[in-house]
Amino acid sequence: MTTDQLYSELNYVNHSREKRLYYAHLVINNPDLIPKLLEILFKVDDKISCRAAWVLEFMCSENLNYLIPHLDDFTKNMHNVHLDSAVRPIAKICEYMAKAYYNTKPNTIKNALKREYQERIISVCFDYMIRDEKIAPKAYSMNTLYLFGADYDWIHPELVLILERDFQMQSSGFKARAKQILRKLKK
Template sequence: MQSTIFVTKSELYSWLENSVNHSREKRQQISSVILEHPHLVLDLLDIAYTVNDPISCKAAWVLEFAFKEDNTIIFPVLNKFFKGLKSLKLESSIRPCAKICEILMIKYFSKKENNIKEQLNENHLEQITTTCFDWLIGDHKVATQAYSMTSLLLLGQKYSWIYPDLRSILEKNYPYGTAAYKARARLTLAKIK
């Protein structure tokens, strides 16, 4: 696997279709190839944003794995990444992208010096904000909503209007949420106050 280079997007697609599954080992294996050949991130993102294609989930999983190893791999495609978030329909594609957004926001608002701050612009932050609110109020699984809560909580440090809206949504949805949703909502509400 170390020397595998996908020459075309269709070869990458075929590998995702036939070789990637839910196991961490398989996702890690192909993310290593992506890290060795970062030019493949664009093709990976194209596949991840193919609406309603079950292989898009696998591409999103691999993107998340590769991003966790080296967040700089997403820098050349940031505009495409943020623009495509709204097109995602499958929950198993949305969750890894929501996690990437959460990590970006944690690093962006970190007091430690890092390279994320100089990469994200105002438009990117607005796109994350809008998308996270959509994921929070939409019919999504708890993980996606929890990642969105964290991102919005952090973004509220920059945009004061976020906290009242976030508080309102969490309080409204709290009675209907799962135990995991309620736990994350309580933590988020406590930090807002």
């Protein structure tokens, strides 16, 4: 399948779990489509890029290892994504990676997630925290930053500052997640 053919196929992806899963499995069964999916995802001003992000998120939820050969490309370009419908899946994938990295069970992400990739993830998560993003990317980013704070001393103090500063101005969803994170940080 060419990039153009995949682009056309993504027109059929919608908000339903069934469609997202169907196309995620299509990509999992054809890993040569991953670079093409990323190419479409990083056409950041195109509405179809959001659909590529949805498929990538579902692929990663099924098996994060498929993204490993593409971590450099993904982490280099994820900061360019700006459409709300695409930002949320990017933040969720970052959280998947952080959770896998800090999982107590051995896994391939622990070796694959180089320091430079971690730093790019940390950077994009802080961007989501300080930009005018919706609650979901902020919530995923809070958790990602909390996890990476175990290895980066400066993250937790910065995260506390942002959470406390923005607490009163944010939604109830933000406040609920922020309270959870702040409780963990103050232990």
